[in-house]
Amino acid sequence: MEQVDNEVARRVEQTLDAVDRALERLRHGSYRTCRVCGSPIDDDALARDPLRDSCDAHPELL
Numbered sequence: 001m002e003q004v005d006n007e008v009a010r011r012v013e014q015t016l017d018a019v020d021r022a023l024e025r026l027r028h029g030s031y032r033t034c035r036v037c038g039s040p041i042d043d044d045a046l047a048r049d050p051l052r053d054s055c056d057a058h059p060e061l062l
């Protein structure tokens with residue numbers, strides 16, 4: 001059980017980090033810009049996953 005709890009805690013922390021980064025990008029006006037290639041991330045993609053920070057060209061990062 002402890003093992004499972006550790007895994008859950010790790011995933012929750014990763015989610016919190018992603019939220020922090022998304023808020024930071026919103027503040028700096030880079031929320032809709034891909035961090036890898038600088039392309040705009042389309043609104044549909046952000047609606048599906050508001051925490052994503054890269055465009056569809058980098059599926060391995062999602």
Ligand SMILES: [Zn+2]
Nearest residue numbers: 034036037055
């Ligand atoms: Zn990109």
